[in-house]
Ligand SMILES: O=C(O)c1ccc(O)c(O)c1
């Protein structure tokens with residue numbers, strides 16, 4: 001299977017685009033004409049450069065306003081096409097994309113357009129070139145792939161074929177099953193893009209909001225299944241017009257594209273085995289996640305002592321000390337927290353950059369080996385560092401932005417805790433915390449699509465709709481990613497400005513990181529009592545919040561009083577209820593959350609987030625003072 005991406009999909013100049021596309025692992029490139037025209041090099045030199053980087057020049061596009069023109073304009077269009085054929089021959093590209101006309105003088109009529117294409121096919125054939133016809137969703141007369149196909153069919157020329165683009169089909173709500181009727185060898189090229197469902201003008205939506213398959217809401221997998229069912233054996237290529245990507249990092253966007261495409265084709269192969277997806281390396285299915293195995297903090301000195309104090313006040317006990325490293329294990333229920341005070345290695349690097357921070361998360365998965373294999377096939381890098389005495393080689397990868405994740409399964413490595421840690425028997429009463437409910441990653445808004453793609457392509461996890469959270473100083477976009485039974489839940493919080501709480505956390509800490517961890521209890525009132533006895537200090541909330549709760553929900557007055565007394569927040573959905581309790585911030589702006597889910601409540605208390613953020617902000621030092629001291 002040949003994979004491609006259009007130059008228009010990523011930022012930078014043509015050279016930067018070529019480098020990033022080649023580095024990400026694609027087979028080829030679609031040259032978007034503007035990118036080529038802006039380059040100083042000759043077509044031959046550009047073609048050579050692309051091939052030297054290991055890429056094929058798969059497609060030259062777009063050629064606009066060709067078909068259906070009245071006489072004089074028609075002749076000009078053919079001349080224009082000949083000039084572009086010249087360029088293509090120099091470039092070493094044999095396929096041109098012609099998108100359906102938007103010309104105000106273009107005439108309709110399928111036979112007229114077919115005759116134009118038959119004539120152009122002749123000219124192309126003389127030079128050993130081919131042309132493909134794509135229906136733009138906003139084309140003047142042709143805006144549906146079924147009409148474009150009828151024109152190609154009637155043109156009946158071996159050098160004239162159809163080009164399909166998932167956006168134009170799915171964006172118009174055309175059933176992709178209709179593609180199954182087209183002969184695969186008449187489909188010359190396939191472009192893929194997803195998009196978030198937003199009700200707006202098709203052209204504007206397409207030119208600004210496309211994103212990678214899996215990042216949006218369109219049925220791109222169904223589209224591609226139908227394409228493969230035709231016997232299509234040509235390239236599968238991404239064509240993403242996106243304002244954010246145009247301003248992003250070429251490497252990141254190209255890597256995301258590759259991850260998206262491989263994961264999509266893997267899914268197509270699974271769902272449509274008879275379609276015979278060729279030359280796609282075998283890779284394990286998206287990996288089921290079972291639980292959060294551990295959360296590891298990098299902490300040293302005074303910051304370490306403070307964190308130990310906070311963990312004790314949350315009912316955690318130190319249960320182990322690493323056999324060879326300055327690392328301790330803290331437990332409660334099924335929760336494991338690792339405190340790493342090493343002065344070399346990944347944790348030390350993280351501490352040097354951020355101070356006290358979560359530097360690693362461990363996930364329990366069905367197969368750790370499969371997880372690493374799939375992650376690498378999708379472009380992730382394995383992670384390892386020299387093993388100390390007595391240490392076990394736990395499979396790990398680099399997540400995005402330098403983060404690290406370890407994977408533990410039920411195999412030989414599951415007894416890592418007994419092997420690597422000497423037990424410490426500090427007896428102390430727990431506070432009823434049972435497991436990690438969710439992990440909240442904070443990032444800049446631009447990183448959200450990358451992270452949601454990372455989680456949903458590697459693991460058997462689904463993304464929930466985006467929600468907006470109001471911070472007094474700006475907006476936070478929030479999206480949850482969860483395993484089907486909620487075994488692991490991640491929330492991605494994207495800050496648009498550095499003035500928001502999440503944004504200032506980022507400004508201090510360099511890149512996406514985990515800002516809070518939510519721990520589950522089965523009885524939040526009992527937990528709140530137990531914590532109080534241990535000296536835990538809850539985040540104080542405004543009394544107005546509880547008055548509003550009384551107005552919005554039918555809560556028993558005694559329960560409301562208990563919530564008010566213990567600073568417990570509340571939310572409910574159709575399935576159940578949700579209770580939340582926050583710690584005060586520590587190490588700058590990190591915090592813990594304690595939650596109780598009753599019934600099948602599926603959310604994260606998003607309606608409460610503005611009040612939590614305002615409460616946290618009240619505790620920040622006055623503006624102008626440093627918010628984080630590196631301890
Ligand atoms: O927005 C456009 O004009 C445009 C151009 C070329 C394409 O392949 C396409 O899908 C859209």
Ligand SMILES: [Mg+2]
Pocket residue numbers: 134165191239
């Ligand atoms: Mg297209």
